[in-house]
Amino acid sequence: MSTADVGTAAAPELRILTVCTGNICRSPAAERLLRHRFGAGSGIEVTSAGVGALVGAPIDEPVVRLLTDRGVDTTDFAARALTERIASSSDIVLTATREHRAAVVEVAPALVRRSFTLLELARLVGQVDEADLVARAGDDATPAARLKALAALAARHRVQVPRELDDVADPYRGSPEEYRVAIDAVAEAVDTIADRVLGRA
Template sequence: MPYGEPLVLPGDSFRILHVSTGNVCRSPITERLTRHALAARLGERVAGGLIVESAGTWGHEGAPMEANAEAVLADFGADASGFVGRELLDDHVIRADLVLTATRDHRAQVISMGHSAGLRTFTLKEFTRLVRAIDPATLPDPVEAGVVERARSLVRAAAALRGWLLAPSVEADEVYDPYGAPLPFFRSVGSEISEALDPVVSALTGVPK
């Protein structure tokens, strides 16, 4: 199998859950940018083994994405269609293999729900920082072992590093809420999210941007 087309075993999957407050701004942007980046690196068929979802701790159940969030996704060429807001439920956390939150407060709320979520829940920027410190050579080969096993190993490695690689400041782990802000601020947040996602997607897939 050519490099860049990792194997996904039938029925094998890895769920990534992005969490923010209302699930109409930050987490939809992060969800759709993650899907877009995975498909660009792996192709739609192979990326299907990595399931990307989102929800909100005070989620606007059934609500559409904010118009400015859609505009940000359009800037990146990512698909905003068909999105529906969700309130974060226990089942979402139970099924997730990796939970990435917009802020530390969201992370604390997810962990407080239980379900052994602590070792697989990070803020997005925290996970990015940890991933940058992991030697890709120590992770399973995405072609031989598959992207799902590689993703599981990445989460375990990041969890092991968490107590050793602290944030330089509280703000370093936060993605601030653009709800109600003008489009330029949404675009700034979108760029911030995209920059944080790039090393994560590279580590997950073994395929550089």
Template sequence: MTRILFVCTGNVYRSVLAERLLAVRLAPGAAVLPESAGTRARPRPGMDPAARAVLERLGGDGSGFTARRLTAPLVADAALVLGLAREHREAAVRLAPSAMRRCFTLKEFVRLATDGTDEAQDRVPEEGAARGATGLGPVVAAAAARRGAVLPVPAAEDEVTDPWDRPHEVLDECAQDIDRAVRRLALLLGGGGVRG
């Protein structure tokens, strides 16, 4: 099972939405386990009611969730670590420096892995190959190599807005932004990307 770890600050909104939306957007039978954690999370069971409502409107399942804090073992054990902002990617690298080439923001990874195109499926090494760690490895390596070879983009292009303590419309926009990126990520992981 290939573990993909999403990271935000509180493990309340952004990383939870990314984890649960990827789970529903993956192709049936994909050997991928989406997980999430927060750099300042306080462990607690259950999703925030507003986040759960938005998630369920997008077709996700909010049951059985428990918030947790980001740790070095979580980073080290993940095949891919995706922060929802650059600060989250950097926090993961500080905890496990050897994971640096596997740490990106969600939007950065999708942008680099698809070479800036909308044709994510074309970037998969072989049809459906990215479903396991061996298939995902070349995609992650190519994205890491491209990171140093392309011009940097403004931070806002690689980050998802934090909806914490903001109007509900911001949470809705945040969820839709995450869902667009997660659908492209699901294609990179061997299909799917369109359910829900």
């Protein structure tokens, strides 16, 4: 089963798209880590794409090793290119860098308030008041409903910060340490977001 096929059996409540350059390092790491944290019953579908995708390629082997060490499934993956259709069918887009976010908004302008860098959203969720989140999502909200509400509220807190606070550096063909730093950054951001959505913050 390819990335694009996941979740077609039942319509998800919320579709997340993660985006990087080649769609073999940062965005698949975010995709698989988000899936791992939210689980099959969350109503959240997560897929990924790349602005310069190595179409059909598997997840880069160093990333596979780092994700496998975390107990994350890396099988049945094939890189795909970002298109207007893929972007527009997403409810929330999480990118590796600001440049990737700009590319998403260029192909799908309606996503301007629903696209973030992964690190940006992780930074902003801490500024959302829980009472506001519950008021928007409801007391008994599903993870999908909480995440949708959380993203909408987080967008109100956007401020300009240094680029390095929002971007995950590309480790492709880099050293093992560069891969570790990149995937650790992705994993930490995913955990911050998921903990808030699941009420574990």
